[in-house]
Amino acid sequence: MDAGFLYVLINASMPDAVKVGKTERDPESRAKELSGVTGVPTPFMVVYQESFDDCSAAEEYVHALLEESGYRVATNREFFSAPIRLVIQAVIQARAALGKGDGEQAAADGPTESAGIPQSEPWEGILEQGKAASEGFGETLQDFDEAARLYEQAARLGSGEACYQLAARHLNPEFAGADRGEALKWLKEGARQGYTDCYAELAEYFLENGHAENAEEIPRSACRARGKHFLVDVL
Secondary structure, three states: OOOEEEEEEEEOOOOOOEEEEEEOOOHHHHHHHHHOOOOOOOOEEEEEEEEEOOHHHHHHHHHHHHHHOOOEOOOOOOEEOOOHHHHHHHHHHHHHHHOEOOOEOOOOOOOOHHHOOOOOOOOHHHHHHHHHHHHOOOOOOOOHHHHHHHHHHHHHOOOHHHHHHHHHHHHOOOOOOOOHHHHHHHHHHHHHOOOHHHHHHHHHHHHHOOOHHHHHHHHHHHHHHHOOOOOOOOO
16 A cells, blocks of 8 residues: 545646645655646645555546546546536545545545645636736736636636635726626626626616616525525526
């Protein structure tokens, strides 16, 4: 058996691919190593990691599980076209089936605090890159198109703030491609994810366009969203 880690990586340049691999070293070091490969314009980011007594067996388990569900990009590659949360769930399932660390079987009722669940959300790094491109922070050149691309990727990973930023872009009269329909789409998506600022903008939009009954519904809908019940009919 080879003790080590299973890691889940994403890359802003590969918005539809998630990499699942193994390493006997620190996953962050492995991500930096992969990021240094020629032809990869943006760095890989570790969004989840888990230690196993036998990381090879764990990797085979997760790859087989994702491939069986039809998410594998190619049979000889470690990339999968799957929702990031589903990939993380597959790794957690491997932990439950194979055990980790001290060799004991994982608890049947699911992962605990020691299960390696990331303290940060998978979209945070991409969202920060989007902000840097939007504002031209540090050594990053201001590039609104690149910012929009990064925001869209973060939004797909579940960032309500990224949805808000995309909506703000389309509500800005100075933006040549401003489209209120696109703005409304992103506000609705951000609201579905429970992002408060999106609710506020939606309420203002409904009031401005003579839909007071929808505006009044927003606070109640926001409460439902926070309780994991998402908007359906109101938006």
